[in-house]
Amino acid sequence: MEPGDGSEEPALPLALARFQLSEEYGSLLPEPLTELPAPYGPWMEIAHNLPQLITSHQLRSRVHQMPQLSTRHLRGREELHLAHLVLSFITMGYIWQEGEEGTVKVLPRNLAVPFWEVSQALGLPPILSHADFVLANWRRKNPNGPLEINNLDTIISLPGGESLRGFILVTLLVEKAAVPGFKVGITVPHSVLLAQKAPMVGTIPCTLALVDYVDPAVFYAVIRIFLSGWKDNPAMPDGLIYEGVSDEPMEYSGGSAAQSTILHAFDELLGIRHSKESAAFLHRMRDYMPPPHRAFVEEIRRAPSLKQHVLSSRDTRLHKAFNQCVSALADFRSYHITVVTKYITIAATKAKAGQAEPGGKSGSSMGKPPSALEAKGTGGSHIFSFLKSIRDTTREGMINA
Numbered sequence: 015m016e017p018g019d020g021s022e023e024p025a026l027p028l029a030l031a032r033f034q035l036s037e038e039y040g041s042l043l044p045e046p047l048t049e050l051p052a053p054y055g056p057w058m059e060i061a062h063n064l065p066q067l068i069t070s071h072q073l074r075s076r077v078h079q080m081p082q083l084s085t086r087h088l089r090g091r092e093e094l095h096l097a098h099l100v101l102s103f104i105t106m107g108y109i110w111q112e113g114e115e116g117t118v119k120v121l122p123r124n125l126a127v128p129f130w131e132v133s134q135a136l137g138l139p140p141i142l143s144h145a146d147f148v149l150a151n152w153r154r155k156n157p158n159g160p161l162e163i164n165n166l167d168t169i170i171s172l173p174g175g176e177s178l179r180g181f182i183l184v185t186l187l188v189e190k191a192a193v194p195g196f197k198v199g200i201t202v203p204h205s206v207l208l209a210q211k212a213p214m215v216g217t218i219p220c221t222l223a224l225v226d227y228v229d230p231a232v233f234y235a236v237i238r239i240f241l242s243g244w245k246d247n248p249a250m251p252d253g254l255i256y257e258g259v260s261d262e263p264m265e266y267s268g269g270s271a272a273q274s275t276i277l278h279a280f281d282e283l284l285g286i287r288h289s290k291e292s293a294a295f296l297h298r299m300r301d302y303m304p305p306p307h308r309a310f311v312e313e314i315r316r317a318p319s320l321k322q323h324v325l326s327s328r329d330t331r332l333h334k335a336f337n338q339c340v341s342a343l344a345d346f347r348s349y350h351i352t353v354v355t356k357y358i359t360i361a362a363t364k365a366k367a368g369q370a371e372p373g374g375k376s377g378s379s380m381g382k383p384p385s386a387l388e389a390k391g392t393g394g395s396h397i398f399s400f401l402k403s404i405r406d407t408t409r410e411g412m413i414n415a
């Protein structure tokens with residue numbers, strides 16, 4: 015986003031590439047690797063069997079037998095991202111294998127040390143983040159086929175079967191649907207009219223697909239705990255010691271789409287200003303993004319204000335286009351609140367009712383749902399006050415006629 019004379023747009027692919035974003039894939043890692051070099055066989059073998067190892071309660075003992083591998087054979091960003099994906103999934107399985115009442119205080123050194131080193135190399139936290147769960151965790155079934163849900167699969171999985179797969183891949187499609195919006199971000203203010211094309215509305219049908227692919231009961235009782243972190247989580251109040259890295263426990267938030275670049279970029283582009291508390295949480299989530307993506311959001315923030323440009327133009331078409339974008343962003347957030355109500359609040363009520371029933375199904379077949387996160391997101395926010403506050407401050411970002 016170089017300042018220019020206003021007449022020419024920067025060459026898009028180049029501008030986005032500076033931030034490790036692409037015109038085709040946005041913030042998704044383009045065509046991620048699916049296998050690591052041979053010396054990392056012990057990691058891959060565990061990672062490919064995670065759902066079974068976790069549900070049979072064998073993962074911790076398998077990790078204890080794992081050799082401590084050096085990270086020096088890992089070459090390039092792609093191998094590092096796959097290593098981070100693999101180690102983050104193994105870590106979440108290791109921590110939450112026995113549910114929220116059977117957590118551990120220490121991550122063993124044969125897992126902690128390489129995970130720490132790979133995290134340092136990528137500038138990512140040593141915990142599963144959106145960058146692992148979604149951005150680096152996809153492959154095409156048919157390599158020449160389209161980027162559509164039927165032709166997609168995850169690389170590494172956790173318990174939750176088809177619902178987990180659906181949750182990851184629908185979120186991935188939302189990332190993909192946001193790509194045209196990134197292009198707007200990078201060309202503003204040269205082509206403000208492009209803002210009309212900002213695809214906020216396009217992300218809503220993608221999110222609707224959750225209904226077809228993710229069972230709320232499985233999401234709530236099985237999947238959610240594996241995304242939970244060790245910061246602001248009553249189930250792990252002391253954080254986690256990464257053995258061989260530090261003797262002091264460390265705290266990290268769990269994986270959340272609040273770590274996705276999309277809405278941070280749109281907020282900055284449209285000049286949305288959230289309340290102090292909500293903004294503090296969202297800004298902390300930026301630390302969980304790959305550093306180039308964080309830099310992209312910061313670049314948009316530092317660019318000349320789009321809102322100011324629209325205001326001073328006194329052009330009613332621009333005012334309208336700008337307000338359509340803000341309104342679509344607020345609609346996305348409203349819709350997201352209904353999704354969260356369905357997948358957390360209603361699912362929690364049903365899970366409790368199911369457990370209370372004699373021989374209740376949800377309790378026995380799905381394990382005990384986590385209670386520490388009933389009112390909190392996996393990122394650690396107080397769910398509804400946070401989500402409603404940011405939806406309302408988004409609406410306040412409209413330009414008054």
Ligand code: HEM
Nearest residue numbers: 185188221270271272277347354357391392393394395397
């Ligand atoms: C089962 C479905 C979903 C549930 C239960 C859910 C839950 C949540 C929760 C609890 C938060 C608050 C932050 C935290 O503490 O983690 C959050 C934030 C967020 N979620 Fe979701 N989410 C779901 C699906 C999605 C999808 C598909 C997207 C699309 C990318 C998405 C995008 C976001 C964003 C961008 C935020 C940050 C708040 C914002 O900027 O509006 N979520 N989500």
